[in-house]
Amino acid sequence: MKTLTLQPISHVSGTVHLPGSKSISNRVLLLAALAKGTTTIRNLLDSDDIRHMLTALSQLGVSYQLNADKTECTLQGLAGFFSSQQPQTLFLGNAGTAMRPLTAALAASDVTAHLTGEPRMYERPIGHLVDALQQWQADIDYELQDGFPPLTIRGKALQGGLARVNGSISSQFLTALLMVAPMLDGDSEIEIIGDLVSKPYIDITLALIARFGVQVENIDYQRFKIRGKQCYQSPGSILVEGDASSASYFLAAAAIRGGTIKVTGIGKHAVQGDIHFADALAEMGADVEWGDDYISVTRNQLHGIDKDFNAIPDAAMTIATTALFAQGPTCIRNVYNWRVKETDRLAAMATELKKVGAAVEEGHDYLRITPPSQLQHASIATYDDHRMAMCFSLVALSETAVTIEDPDCTAKTFPNYFTLFQSLSD
Numbered sequence: 221m222k223t224l225t226l227q228p229i230s231h232v233s234g235t236v237h238l239p240g241s242k243s244i245s246n247r248v249l250l251l252a253a254l255a256k257g258t259t260t261i262r263n264l265l266d267s268d269d270i271r272h273m274l275t276a277l278s279q280l281g282v283s284y285q286l287n288a289d290k291t292e293c294t295l296q297g298l299a300g301f302f303s304s305q306q307p308q309t310l311f312l313g314n315a316g317t318a319m320r321p322l323t324a325a326l327a328a329s330d331v332t333a334h335l336t337g338e339p340r341m342y343e344r345p346i347g348h349l350v351d352a353l354q355q356w357q358a359d360i361d362y363e364l365q366d367g368f369p370p371l372t373i374r375g376k377a378l379q380g381g382l383a384r385v386n387g388s389i390s391s392q393f394l395t396a397l398l399m400v401a402p403m404l405d406g407d408s409e410i411e412i413i414g415d416l417v418s419k420p421y422i423d424i425t426l427a428l429i430a431r432f433g434v435q436v437e438n439i440d441y442q443r444f445k446i447r448g449k450q451c452y453q454s455p456g457s458i459l460v461e462g463d464a465s466s467a468s469y470f471l472a473a474a475a476i477r478g479g480t481i482k483v484t485g486i487g488k489h490a491v492q493g494d495i496h497f498a499d500a501l502a503e504m505g506a507d508v509e510w511g512d513d514y515i516s517v518t519r520n521q522l523h524g525i526d527k528d529f530n531a532i533p534d535a536a537m538t539i540a541t542t543a544l545f546a547q548g549p550t551c552i553r554n555v556y557n558w559r560v561k562e563t564d565r566l567a568a569m570a571t572e573l574k575k576v577g578a579a580v581e582e583g584h585d586y587l588r589i590t591p592p593s594q595l596q597h598a599s600i601a602t603y604d605d606h607r608m609a610m611c612f613s614l615v616a617l618s619e620t621a622v623t624i625e626d627p628d629c630t631a632k633t634f635p636n637y638f639t640l641f642q643s644l645s646d
């Protein structure tokens with residue numbers, strides 16, 4: 221297995237132009253495909269998750285052109301759902317932002333599709349979404365295990381109506397329903413059962429739906445009313461914000477060993493909830509400056525915090541390794557759904573943090589991390605989880621080297637992460 225050893229880094233500074241947001245890239249691609257008109261998407265992310273969406277769209281008859289570095293895409297919308305005479309087998313890797321919204325879109329399309337993916341995708345739940353779509357009379361079967369991909373979808377026109385969806389495991393199920401509801405034959409109402417997790421991702425969905433000309437009535441994130449028989453309208457051109465989750469590693473590096481690091485492509489008006497990772501860093505003691513198109517962080521003495529991170533589960537992983545450099549313990553709360561992401565992130569994080577010397581208490585939905593007086597060298601298993609690899613790069617900002625196993629797993633969202641990370645040290 222390939223490994224990467226990062227030698228101790230004593231100082232970091234510089235500016236990072238962020239690659240496009242994964243969450244926005246995949247939403248915009250799907251909305252542009254369903255919309256009327258041609259959309260030019262700029263600052264599109266080029267990574268595995270986006271490649272899976274692009275390949276699926278192409279199989280479903282969508283035409284697009286990519287520029288040489290695949291960060292600009294001009295896509296001709298279908299002005300409606302997909303249709304295909306031939307059954308299609310779509311391989312979606314481990315991309316939740318492709319699997320979940322495409323499940324909903326295909327259920328309402330004139331297509332028979334098999335949705336497949338990597339082995340881990342078959343362990344990531346999708347039952348709550350399928351249950352909700354079945355209330356709209358969708359025809360979906362589980363091919364292996366109830367509640368999990370792979371799926372067989374026999375798409376057909378759907379009327380809409382009332383769908384009740386469990387929101388307590390993933391917000392992506394609600395995102396998927398919201399994206400297709402305006403194009404169904406009748407009006408819809410989506411009601412949330414349980415506590416909705418990862419709420420800011422719904423704000424991204426609603427903001428992008430609005431950019432494509434459709435308004436949704438949001439009643440306290442409990443009930444959503446959507447008029448049917450609408451068609452998305454292309455906004456012509458759309459710029460993808462920088463990826464706020466990817467920004468977290470650089471901002472944390474500055475807080476630990478800056479200097480100052482500035483990330484551009486996101487700022488105080490960004491739609492992604494993960495920009496509030498910078499607020500958590502500020503709570504830990506870092507100096508944070510917000511601009512219209514940048515966030516910059518400068519080192520200061522860090523101390524542990526005890527905080528509910530349900531709204532920003534991805535960036536919260538970066539707090540877990542930042543905690544190694546803080547005074548006192550840090551508690552990351554209300555992140556049960558870490559267990560159903562690229563790996564069981566609560567278990568993986570606890571195991572690997574212990575290897576570098578931290579004392580860790582792993583709860584059902586929380587992690588309490590007490591940093592050691594001195595970090596020790598370890599070979600970090602990354603569980604095919606891009607964020608495990610990226611988070612643990614921060615250990616090198618100590619007097620100790622760190623070895624990252626399978627560093628190429630960052631390809632899911634950030635193929636050149638380690639090159640950029642190493643370019644910030646001097």
Ligand SMILES: O=C(O)C1=C[C@@H](OP(=O)(O)O)[C@@H](O)[C@H](O)C1
Binds near residue numbers: 316418533534557
């Ligand atoms: O909608 C999205 O773009 C995402 C929602 C979040 O998932 P959950 O809603 O499953 O927490 C997040 O972890 C994921 O990386 C991207």
Ligand SMILES: C=C(OP(=O)(O)O)C(=O)O
Binds near residue numbers: 314316562607633
């Ligand atoms: C949970 C993640 O991905 P996905 O979009 O596959 O859910 C992630 O990127 O951390």
